[in-house]
Amino acid sequence: MNYDVILIRYGELALKGKNRDQFEDALARSVKSVLRSFFKVKVRRNYGRMYVELHGEDAYAVMDRLKRVFGISSISPTIQVEPDMDTIKEKALELIRQLTPEPRTFRVVTRRADKRFPIPSMEVNRIVGTHILRALPAIKVDVHEPETVVNLEIRAEGTYISCETIPGPGGLPVGVSGKVLLLLSGGIDSPVAGWMMMKRGVTLEAIHFHSYPFTSERALQKVRDLAQKLTKWGGTIRLHVVPFTEIQTAIREKCPEDYLITIMRRFMMRISERVAENTKAKALATGESLGQVASQTLESMDTINKVISIPILRPLIGMDKVDITDLARKIDTYELSILPYEDCCTVFTPKNPVTRPKPYLAARFEEALDVEALVEDAVARTVIEEITTKPKETTTDLF
Numbered sequence: 097m098n099y100d101v102i103l104i105r106y107g108e109l110a111l112k113g114k115n116r117d118q119f120e121d122a123l124a125r126s127v128k129s130v131l132r133s134f135f136k137v138k139v140r141r142n143y144g145r146m147y148v149e150l151h152g153e154d155a156y157a158v159m160d161r162l163k164r165v166f167g168i169s170s171i172s173p174t175i176q177v178e179p180d181m182d183t184i185k186e187k188a189l190e191l192i193r194q195l196t197p198e199p200r201t202f203r204v205v206t207r208r209a210d211k212r213f214p215i216p217s218m219e220v221n222r223i224v225g226t227h228i229l230r231a232l233p234a235i236k237v238d239v240h241e242p243e244t245v246v247n248l249e250i251r252a253e254g255t256y257i258s259c260e261t262i263p264g265p266g267g268l269p270v271g272v273s274g275k276v277l278l279l280l281s282g283g284i285d286s287p288v289a290g291w292m293m294m295k296r297g298v299t300l301e302a303i304h305f306h307s308y309p310f311t312s313e314r315a316l317q318k319v320r321d322l323a324q325k326l327t328k329w330g331g332t333i334r335l336h337v338v339p340f341t342e343i344q345t346a347i348r349e350k351c352p353e354d355y356l357i358t359i360m361r362r363f364m365m366r367i368s369e370r371v372a373e374n375t376k377a378k379a380l381a382t383g384e385s386l387g388q389v390a391s392q393t394l395e396s397m398d399t400i401n402k403v404i405s406i407p408i409l410r411p412l413i414g415m416d417k418v419d420i421t422d423l424a425r426k427i428d429t430y431e432l433s434i435l436p437y438e439d440c441c442t443v444f445t446p447k448n449p450v451t452r453p454k455p456y457l458a459a460r461f462e463e464a465l466d467v468e469a470l471v472e473d474a475v476a477r478t479v480i481e482e483i484t485t486k487p488k489e490t491t492t493d494l495f
């Protein structure tokens with residue numbers, strides 16, 4: 097079957113007025129940006145619907161890309177016909193005929209947005225339904241749980257027929273919620289946290305703390321590769337790579353061992369806040385989940401939060417490790433995350449990290465360091481890399 101357009105459905109029910117306009121603008125931008133370099137298609141908007149005109153491009157290849165555009169609730173490969181009952185009947189039958197496996201049950205759902213069309217929706221349903229039943233003796237009507245729904249939309253700009261609906265990722269289109277700076281390690285959690293933020297419409301930048309030569313070039317490459325995976329959903333990601341060796345060395349020399357992790361995290365936050373300011377990000381995000389490890393207790397988060405005032409978002413806070421891992425598999429970051437390269441935390445892992453650190457003690461221990469100079473120096477030497485989507489990436493591995 098040669099499809100004419102992909103029908104895109106979208107929208108969270110709560111969106112109204114100005115928010116809705118912004119949502120639509122951002123969605124159109126995302127859709128165009130994921131398709132532009134690969135297909136000669138045209139994106140068109142009309143009253144709460146978006147259409148990708150295929151102009152001969154393969155519907156399934158285009159849909160593979162659209163499956164990763166946040167804000168899309170579902171998509172349908174669709175044909176566009178003349179608003180004429182005989183044509184509608186024939187084309188609907190043709191569409192349902194080519195489905196594999198053959199559906200055993202169906203129903204017809206008509207929306208007559210163009211009231212100039214003379215036949216009421218219920219009547220259209222009946223005419224098309226009867227035509228299909230006559231032509232396909234094995235099929236039955238099921239109005240409650242049909243295997244296939246034949247969707248007819250009769251609109252002023254065209255009459256559309258589809259009988260396949262493929263779920264999109266939902267959420268909000270990237271760009272509507274402002275910018276967030278993700279603390280991206282090489283672990284399982286932080287890429288998932290970044291994905292969840294993007295799903296809420298955030299433009300993502302990432303920051304990584306690198307302790308060369310304690311951590312290898314390969315460990316840094318793994319972080320780039322993880323960021324790369326995330327670009328498939330949100331386009332280019334700027335990665336800020338912070339040289340962290342001097343700070344870690346200073347902490348290890350001057351501070352008590354059980355507070356190493358706490359103080360190290362406080363430095364990460366201070367530096368991230370500066371970078372966020374420079375890049376106009378309105379919040380930080382981490383992959384922390386409550387209680388997962390010693391440094392992820394409420395006391396620890398409090399002690400770490402105390403040194404900055406920018407909000408810290410923790411989208412995984414209430415999730416179990418199994419759920420996070422499942423999501424990592426779905427978004428295709430899991431295999432990369434489990435590659436066994438050292439990260440800056442494992443290099444400095446103390447035997448007994450404190451689980452309930454006290455802010456006043458952390459502050460007192462930090463008096464042994466020139467905090468401001470260390471932070472400023474690390475920010476000054478931070479390198480920004482642009483991570484872009486690979487043009488030839490296959491997409492079959494994604495949901």
Ligand code: ATP
Nearest residue numbers: 279280281283284285286303304305382383384440
């Ligand atoms: P992850 O799987 O994301 O590494 P984790 O369970 O290993 O998380 P921690 O090592 O305690 O947890 O790190 C908590 C959070 O701190 C991470 O999710 C990440 O957001 C941030 N983080 C840790 N190490 C780094 C790093 N080297 N660079 C940037 N962010 C980091």
Ligand code: MG
Nearest residue numbers: 281282283439
């Ligand atoms: Mg980690």
